[in-house]
Amino acid sequence: MEDSEIKALEVxxxxxxxxARKFGLDPxxxxxxxxxxxxxxxxxxxxxxxxxxxxxxxxxxxxxxxMYDFGLSKIYEVVINTNPAYGFLLETNSPVQNKMVIAxxxxxxxxxxxxxxxxxxxxxxxxxxxxxxxxxxxYEFKYGRKNVERFLDAVLAIEEHVDPNFFIKRExxxxxxxxxxxxxxxxxxxxxxxxxxxxxxxxxxxxxEAIEPSPDKPREILPDKDIVFYIMxxxxxxxxxxxxxxxxxxxxxxxFVPQMQTKIMNEGWASxxxxxxxxxxDLTDNEHIExxxxxxxxxxxxxxxxxxxxxxxxxxxxxxxxxxxPTPEEREKFGRPGGEGREKLFEVRELENDVSFLRNYLTxxxxxxxDLFVYELVDEExxxxxxxxxxxxxxxxxxxxxxxxxxxxxxxxxxxNGNRELYLKHSYEGTExxxxxxxxxxxxxxxxxxxxxxxxxxxxxxxxxxxxxxxEHQED
Amino acid sequence: MSxxxxxxxxxxxxxxxxxxHKERVKEAIRKNLGSIVSNESIILSDGKRTVKVPIRxxxxxxxxxxxxxxxxxxxxDGKTRVGDVIGRENQPxxxxxxxxxxxxxxxxYYEAEVNIDEIAALIFEDLHLPFLEEKAKKAVQSRxxxxxxxxxxxxxxxxxxxxxxxxxxxxxxxxxxPARFGDIKKEDLRFxxxxxxxxxxxxxxxxxxxxxxxxxxxxxxxxxxSFYFWMVRFLRTKYDNxxxxxxxxxxxxxxxxxEQFFTQGESGGTVVSSAYQLALDIIQQRYRPKDWNIYxxxxxxxxxxxxxxxxxxxxxxxxxxxxxxxxxGEIGEEGSASYRRASGALLSIFKDRLKDxxxxxxxxxxxxxxxxxxxxxxxxxxxxxxxx
Numbered sequence: 023m024e025d026s027e028i029k030a031l032e033v034x035x036x037x038x039x040x041x042a043r044k045f046g047l048d049p050x051x052x053x054x055x056x057x058x059x060x061x062x063x064x065x066x067x068x069x070x071x072x073x074x075x076x077x078x079x080x081x082x083x084x085x086x087x088x089m090y091d092f093g094l095s096k097i098y099e100v101v102i103n104t105n106p107a108y109g110f111l112l113e114t115n116s117p118v119q120n121k122m123v124i125a126x127x128x129x130x131x132x133x134x135x136x137x138x139x140x141x142x143x144x145x146x147x148x149x150x151x152x153x154x155x156x157x158x159x160x161y162e163f164k165y166g167r168k169n170v171e172r173f174l175d176a177v178l179a180i181e182e183h184v185d186p187n188f189f190i191k192r193e194x195x196x197x198x199x200x201x202x203x204x205x206x207x208x209x210x211x212x213x214x215x216x217x218x219x220x221x222x223x224x225x226x227x228x229x230x231e232a233i234e235p236s237p238d239k240p241r242e243i244l245p246d247k248d249i250v251f252y253i254m255x256x257x258x259x260x261x262x263x264x265x266x267x268x269x270x271x272x273x274x275x276x277x278f279v280p281q282m283q284t285k286i287m288n289e290g291w292a293s294x295x296x297x298x299x300x301x302x303x304d305l306t307d308n309e310h311i312e313x314x315x316x317x318x319x320x321x322x323x324x325x326x327x328x329x330x331x332x333x334x335x336x337x338x339x340x341x342x343x344x345x346x347x348p349t350p351e352e353r354e355k356f357g358r359p360g361g362e363g364r365e366k367l368f369e370v371r372e373l374e375n376d377v378s379f380l381r382n383y384l385t386x387x388x389x390x391x392x393d394l395f396v397y398e399l400v401d402e403e404x405x406x407x408x409x410x411x412x413x414x415x416x417x418x419x420x421x422x423x424x425x426x427x428x429x430x431x432x433x434x435x436x437x438x439n440g441n442r443e444l445y446l447k448h449s450y451e452g453t454e455x456x457x458x459x460x461x462x463x464x465x466x467x468x469x470x471x472x473x474x475x476x477x478x479x480x481x482x483x484x485x486x487x488x489x490x491x492x493x494e495h496q497e498d
Numbered sequence: 499m500s501x502x503x504x505x506x507x508x509x510x511x512x513x514x515x516x517x518x519h520k521e522r523v524k525e526a527i528r529k530n531l532g533s534i535v536s537n538e539s540i541i542l543s544d545g546k547r548t549v550k551v552p553i554r555x556x557x558x559x560x561x562x563x564x565x566x567x568x569x570x571x572x573x574x575d576g577k578t579r580v581g582d583v584i585g586r587e588n589q590p591x592x593x594x595x596x597x598x599x600x601x602x603x604x605x606x607y608y609e610a611e612v613n614i615d616e617i618a619a620l621i622f623e624d625l626h627l628p629f630l631e632e633k634a635k636k637a638v639q640s641r642x643x644x645x646x647x648x649x650x651x652x653x654x655x656x657x658x659x660x661x662x663x664x665x666x667x668x669x670x671x672x673x674x675x676p677a678r679f680g681d682i683k684k685e686d687l688r689f690x691x692x693x694x695x696x697x698x699x700x701x702x703x704x705x706x707x708x709x710x711x712x713x714x715x716x717x718x719x720x721x722x723x724s725f726y727f728w729m730v731r732f733l734r735t736k737y738d739n740x741x742x743x744x745x746x747x748x749x750x751x752x753x754x755x756x757e758q759f760f761t762q763g764e765s766g767g768t769v770v771s772s773a774y775q776l777a778l779d780i781i782q783q784r785y786r787p788k789d790w791n792i793y794x795x796x797x798x799x800x801x802x803x804x805x806x807x808x809x810x811x812x813x814x815x816x817x818x819x820x821x822x823x824x825x826x827g828e829i830g831e832e833g834s835a836s837y838r839r840a841s842g843a844l845l846s847i848f849k850d851r852l853k854d855x856x857x858x859x860x861x862x863x864x865x866x867x868x869x870x871x872x873x874x875x876x877x878x879x880x881x882x883x884x885x886x
Contacts, residue, residue: 028501035499035501036499039499051499053502054500055504056501056502056503057504057506060506060509060513061506061509063512064509064511067512068512075511075515076518077515077518077519079515080512080515080516080519080520081519081556083513084516084519178558179559180561182560325573325575326572326573326585327572327573328572328573393574393576393577393578394572394573394574395573395574396569396570397570397571398568398569399566399587402566402587403586404583404586405583405584405586406581406582406583407572407578407579407582409569410578410580415571418569418570418571422570428560428561429563448561453563453567453568454563454567455563456563456564459557459559459560459562462557462559463559463560463561465559
């Protein structure tokens, strides 16, 4: 890219920023970086620059890079949720592509900054992951690359099983909790009656009765959804460095969870704003046509599938319309005065995640317009459309997004059989686990726990238990 | 707000981890040689250098839903109705992949692109012709290139960079500069050079016999051919000068060309002794045991005419006496366990009557994955190797 082009792009960035502010967007300051494809795909496959090494990243990188080399797919943009934020631009982008990407990135950054689910994310994550990478490299040096790699294999097998609300727990430090407990004991026998109105007090009181903390045994509250954290704290066999590795993976997952929870909203949000910003930008006729082409490529239905960009985009547009120009019925039934479109958009972007967004704002009309349907495999042969009633479609979509699409599994007992065995329970909600994968994943859990592990789930509508003791699988 | 452009030319992380992945692929291939050896895409590769083989060991295992038992949500073109079929199983691309993170159903398992030569190198690592003896006549050669010398001149491709850097540092230090790398001069260059080592081995001929009778179904023929596929490859890679004689038989045996051997399909009954007799005749006419190392191998389903069994055993004994090693592979029905074998099958008779013969190897194959172990049994290292 020529220096003059960069100068021109700098001017565009300023313009786009001004327009975005004018629309009411409130992003972090954002630095843009022009990079070659190799770097783009590297950042894309690691999700953050400077992360630790693992073969699975190499595999993703290789796949993405190959797709790019063969012209099958192209990433235009990668954005990093930090403050200041980072946007990566592919050095082969055309000026219009760059403008669109810059506007799109600012939409994402506004979302990162203002959506409630991101309020606890570490905005200096790039620094954190690079210290993680350094520490891991140190462990590789000290304990052997293969050993660290095998261990990471096991941790990554369960990395999604963290608690999205982990920060609530973490905010009560052990000292703080002890202080609270002592405080409570000093009160009179019936004094807690005074606190009945205070919901948070009740919770802590109950917990405290369940488990008297002893100095040598860390506090356990079961069931625990955060399998990674639970094993890290309570595994009978892990070495200190291994617990540290788990802590790092856990911290990185905590950072990624909000992005997994808001994929549709976030992409839709960025897409409506890039469209509006570019409309306000001084483009030549040719640039307008190029932009229209690009935009329709991003925001277009994919037959048979759900394109999160398109679905999100349509819902956002619909929300604005329904609050800006409510129908007479809506005016009367919901008391919407109209003219609140923009305001409503910003409220939703602050408060919802994908699950609540779809549940609250995917309407019958939209389901019909988008021609959404539920499909499933019939007679193990044909993928068939089995449902078009909009509530059912919406509920299925919400169900598939729940727990970011992963089975909900909790730690039920860390001392099962009175023998320090780990008992996991899958909360069955109508879909069975992939059994081959479950058995292999259980082997990974065993690597982490070091003693027999069990998984309760449902197979053929019957409660079943998978066991793995380090040597063989059993099932009953 | 800023736009930056940095020099990323030293950024190698993705590439480094890509190598880690490749390493894992290699490791997985090594561990799964059994199933790769008999993979259709290799046996039927038809001269292609690289083929794709599925390797399950490289899946990233997680707790996940059974994709086929899950209900998915999709989007149509506005005209869909309940009951429409939007895709079929086993038809990749259609109707699969709801596009959520971590559950792309299309990638059921990882397909590694493998180079057949690399696989061959792995398989042949420990294989050799057993009981090979020195014989009088023209020698079998095996050639090896050994890098065993360092010189000051040579081909630039063979530059030994490590030594060059060391020489350079030493020279800098000698000349009173800081002992650091820099300012390379011609005298710092060091080259690796090689020598071609010839090893002379004895003459060898392999007699490959295959049963093409009516009872040899698709699976059995496939197994026999994949064994011979690798055997032929192995002999041609490791030994420059091994002759191979191809014999196919049903009730009669005849010598055939390599191409016929691997492609022809025939029917009829089975008279094993016909093949052994032909082998013995060929040995007598063209490969006198005094001058040749002789290795007859025979694959059959063991379904021999009952009345021929005694003759077969007698001739097999004769083959063992004249040859270095006689190998017999018996192929069962796909997936059948050995206990189902009828007692009349040839392998059990051979095992019974030839059990004291050190130079007889009998192998049973019930599964494609048994081909690799069979190769190892025939050509693998033996406990003691006594020429004679």
